[in-house]
Amino acid sequence: MNVIETSGLGKRYGRTWALKDAALAIPASYVVALVGPNGAGKTTLLHMSVGLTTPTTGRITVVGSETAGSPAALDQIAFVAQDAPLYKNLSTADMLHLTRNLNRRWDQQRAEARLKELNIPLDRKVGRLSGGQQAQLALTLALARRPSHVIADLERVADYLIVLSRGQVQVAGEVEELMAVHSMLTGPAAAADDVTERLAVVHARRAGTVAHLLVRNGPDPAPPGWEASPVSLEELVLAYLREPGATALPGPRPRATQDSGIRA
Amino acid sequence: MTAVAAPSPPATRPRPVPWTKLVWVTWRQHRMALVGVTVLLGGLALYLLIMGLKIHSGYASVTSCHPARSSACQLASNLFTNDYHPTAQTLTGFLLAVPVLIGVFVGAPLLARELETGTFRFAWTQGCGRLRWVITKLALLAIVVTSASYMFSLLFSWYYQPWLAKGLDGVLAPQLFALRGVDFAAWTLLAFALGAIAGVLIGRTVAAMAASLAAWAGLNFLTALFLRKHYQAPLVVKGASPSNTNPPWVFGQWYTGPNGAVVSQHTVRNVAAHAPASVQNSHNLNAVTAYLAQHHYTQWWVYHPESRYWHFQFIEGGWLLALSLILLAATVWLVRRRAA
Numbered sequence: 001m002n003v004i005e006t007s008g009l010g011k012r013y014g015r016t017w018a019l020k021d022a023a024l025a026i027p028a029s030y031v032v033a034l035v036g037p038n039g040a041g042k043t044t045l046l047h048m049s050v051g052l053t054t055p056t057t058g059r060i061t062v063v064g065s066e067t068a069g070s071p072a073a074l075d076q077i078a079f080v081a082q083d084a085p086l087y088k089n090l091s092t093a094d095m096l097h098l099t100r101n102l103n104r105r106w107d108q109q110r111a112e113a114r115l116k117e118l119n120i121p122l123d124r125k126v127g128r129l130s131g132g133q134q135a136q137l138a139l140t141l142a143l144a145r146r147p148s149h150v151i152a153d154l155e156r157v158a159d160y161l162i163v164l165s166r167g168q169v170q171v172a173g174e175v176e177e178l179m180a181v182h183s184m185l186t187g188p189a190a191a192a193d194d195v196t197e198r199l200a201v202v203h204a205r206r207a208g209t210v211a212h213l214l215v216r217n218g219p220d221p222a223p224p225g226w227e228a229s230p231v232s233l234e235e236l237v238l239a240y241l242r243e244p245g246a247t248a249l250p251g252p253r254p255r256a257t258q259d260s261g262i263r264a
Numbered sequence: 265m266t267a268v269a270a271p272s273p274p275a276t277r278p279r280p281v282p283w284t285k286l287v288w289v290t291w292r293q294h295r296m297a298l299v300g301v302t303v304l305l306g307g308l309a310l311y312l313l314i315m316g317l318k319i320h321s322g323y324a325s326v327t328s329c330h331p332a333r334s335s336a337c338q339l340a341s342n343l344f345t346n347d348y349h350p351t352a353q354t355l356t357g358f359l360l361a362v363p364v365l366i367g368v369f370v371g372a373p374l375l376a377r378e379l380e381t382g383t384f385r386f387a388w389t390q391g392c393g394r395l396r397w398v399i400t401k402l403a404l405l406a407i408v409v410t411s412a413s414y415m416f417s418l419l420f421s422w423y424y425q426p427w428l429a430k431g432l433d434g435v436l437a438p439q440l441f442a443l444r445g446v447d448f449a450a451w452t453l454l455a456f457a458l459g460a461i462a463g464v465l466i467g468r469t470v471a472a473m474a475a476s477l478a479a480w481a482g483l484n485f486l487t488a489l490f491l492r493k494h495y496q497a498p499l500v501v502k503g504a505s506p507s508n509t510n511p512p513w514v515f516g517q518w519y520t521g522p523n524g525a526v527v528s529q530h531t532v533r534n535v536a537a538h539a540p541a542s543v544q545n546s547h548n549l550n551a552v553t554a555y556l557a558q559h560h561y562t563q564w565w566v567y568h569p570e571s572r573y574w575h576f577q578f579i580e581g582g583w584l585l586a587l588s589l590i591l592l593a594a595t596v597w598l599v600r601r602r603a604a
Contacts, residue, residue, distance in 0.1 A: 016442060050389045054601070071393030077387040085382035087293070101285035102390035102397070104278060130326060137388075143392065 001064050002027050003077075003149050004049050008058030011044050018044040019060070037146030041081060046153045050079040062151065075104060078142035080152040082133045093139060096128055099141045111144035281392035286400035288363050294405060297370045301409060304365065305416050314356070316423035319348050323573045326574045341430075346420060354437045359420065363448060364480045367455020372472040375599065376463035388599075397597045402460060402592050410453045417448035436513035438488040445577035450584035455480045457591035464598045466531060487580070498566045503557070508547035516566035527561070535561055 002025045009022040019041030047053035048060050051069010066073035086095055092115065100106040115122065118140075120133050127136065142150055291298075304506055322344045334545075375398075378384040388394035421444045427433050441447060457474040466472045493515055521527040538542070539555045546552070546585035553563060569577070 013450075051394075052385055052388060059377065069388075069394075071280060071391065071396070072278070073395055074389055075391040077389075081382070081385035081389070083382065087386075088381070089381055094292065100287055102281065102387070102392050104281055104391050105317050170338050172404075259472075 002061075004060065004151075006045075006048075006058060006060040007049065007062050009045070009055050011020035011041070011048065011053060012056040024106040032220075038082055043153055046079075046151055049076060049151055050074065052081075074150040076147045078147035078150045080142045080150065082137050082153045084131075084138035086126045086134060086138060086141075089125065091123055091125055092120060092129070095137065095141065096122075096144070099145065103145045105146045107144045107146050111140050114140050114143070274477070280396065283396075283400060286392060286396060287404060287562065288420065289397075289399050290404045293373070294370070294401070297373070298405075300369060301318065301412060305365065305412055307360070308359070308418055309416060312419050312423040315348070315351075315421075318353075319423065319426050321347065326432070334389055335436050345430070346431065349432060349485075351459050352424060352427060353439075356424075356443055359372050359443055360484075362416075363413060363452035364477055364484075366413060366453045367452050367480070368398070368473050368476050369458035370409050371459025372404055373469045374405065374460050375595070376472040379464070379467035380469055384487055395596070395600055398596055402595060406453060406456055406588075406592065410449050410458050413452035414446070414513045415450035417444055420444065420448070431511070434513055436509040436568055436576065437511070438492070439548065441576070442484075443493070443571075446581035447577055447584075449582045450588075451480075451484065453588045454483070454584050454591075457588040457595070459589045461595045461598070464595055464602065490529035491578065492580065495576050496572060498562060498568055500566050502556040502564045503553075504560045506516050512567040512569050514565055514567040516595050518564050520564065532561060535559060579582060 002007070004024060004026040005026045006022050009024070010020045010050050011018045022041070024045075024047065042177070048055055049062055051067075051074070060068050062068050062073045066076075087098070090098065096108065096111055098109065112122070118136050120129060120137060120140075126134060127135065136255065142152070152207045166254060326337075326341045326344050329340055331337065374385075378387055387397060390397070421596065424433075424440070424493070428435060428440075435441065442451065458479050459472065460600065462472040462476040462479070463469070466475060472551070493513070519527050519529075519532045521531065535556060536552055539552065543551045543555045556563070
């Protein structure tokens with residue numbers, strides 16, 4: 001099953017294409033990070049995956065064949081938006097209560113345990129938490145929904161996006177993993193090398209900008225159509241910073257004659 | 265990734281998030297607005313209640329005065345009217361703005377604040393889906409504000425009743441018409457619906473408030489001034505002013521001359537100026553009318569009798585309700601298709 005599957009996906013704002021002709025399939029059970037320069041269409045793509053943006057062209061389906069943004073899809077996908085837009089006038093406890101009432105499943109104990117671990121007080125107003133704490137709260141809310149998949153748009157924090165998708169999300173493990181992927185691109189690169197293991201890098205051409213798809217392999221071998229190759233993170237990040245377009249990393253080797261787009 | 269040979273049949277749809285949970289969400293997020301409405305209406309209701317009791321007891325003593333025609337009773341009646349009636353009339357002018365205050369302050373921020381602060385990205389990506397979310401909020405708040413203002417207008421009707429019983433005001437008079445019956449509640453609902461749709465269209469709280477306030481005021485103004493009198497063909501009578509127990513809603517009068525053609529007010533004044541001093545100095549307006557009638561100048565009146573009150577109330581309540589429902593449905597549709 002693919003968590004996100006798109007074909008010919010495009011979004012145009014006025015005369016500008018935010019995303020053009022993206023063909024992409026992100027399978028479940030993989031931790032996937034989407035990297036690209038500003039304006040590469042990362043947020044647009046993620047917003048389309050949860051129905052916050054409607055495509056101009058092409059189509060996008062999620063968790064199998066569900067319509068992006070439908071209740072059936074949102075029941076399985078927890079989305080963490082950029083800047084953690086939460087209700088600033090509510091207390092942390094009310095924010096938990098609110099999210100519980102907006103969803104079918106809810107794990108109050110895990111949410112409270114995680115907030116305690118992070119030293120985020122339950123009685124404080126969300127608006128009085130630090131930016132980092134608010135981001136953590138948003139993530140906690142997403143994970144306490146016990147979703148099958150998490151799509152997190154962490155661009156402002158990390159200058160890239162992470163799509164975390166697995167069959168069953170285990171709160172502690174998943175967050176560690178998410179944060180590991182997070183720190184491996186933001187923290188000292190060498191220290192994160194062991195986390196990387198193997199990364200498949202896919203790049204896509206779109207209107208002069210390039211988006212990269214970083215995939216950390218799961219326990220299974222790479223699915224058909226995916227190119228997996230070992231690469232050190234330092235190498236990756238340096239190459240990316242040097243010139244996102246002319247990356248030294250192995251690109252995709254599509255079998256079919258798809259002409260452009262993010263390839264799986 | 266495990267390859268599945270055959271696509272598994274679509275799993276049975278999970279039961280959606282129960283409405284009761286969304287009711288809690290609505291209450292938690294809009295309780296401050298609802299408290300504001302309660303304080304506003306509650307404060308005014310308290311005033312109406314206290315003053316209403318005074319007025320009703322005063323009116324009871326005036327009606328029980330015997331003999332009713334005596335100058336003492338007339339004086340008591342006049343004093344009573346002068347004590348309370350001007351205040352009551354001033355109050356009606358203020359109360360006309362209450363529906364739009366309630367509707368706009370509850371309706372406009374409902375979606376505008378979510379769009380303005382970006383929290384719609386949180387609210388619309390939860391498991392309940394944005395459709396259920398918006399329908400619950402709109403329906404619940406619409407019902408609450410409409411029924412609250414309906415109950416308030418019932419209290420106002422009771423408060424104002426003595427003046428109607430004394431025949432001082434007509435029930436079709438624009439100010440009173442909008443404060444009694446179903447009209448007050450219907451205009452509140454429309455203000456709420458205008459606020460909600462302005463919120464989703466504009467996406468900024470203050471701008472949405474201003475826009476819906478302007479739209480409401482314009483519509484209210486046009487209705488009271490031009491539209492309402494066309495709900496039914498008005499009656500036209502000649503001679504003395506139409507009157508029964510209460511003043512009817514007169515919105516037009518003119519004179520016709522001896523040849524049956526309409527004449528200007530200037531002409532009428534000229535004719536009246538030639539009347540004998542006994543007529544000109546008479547305090548009875550009917551004396552002038554009678555003099556004019558002798559000279560074949562007839563006065564005509566266009567009016568709606570007060571017996572049409574409920575008919576008009578239901579016509580106006582009906583179209584306001586229909587318009588509000590259309591606006592609310594359009595708001596739901598806009599939320600559903602909105603691509604931020």
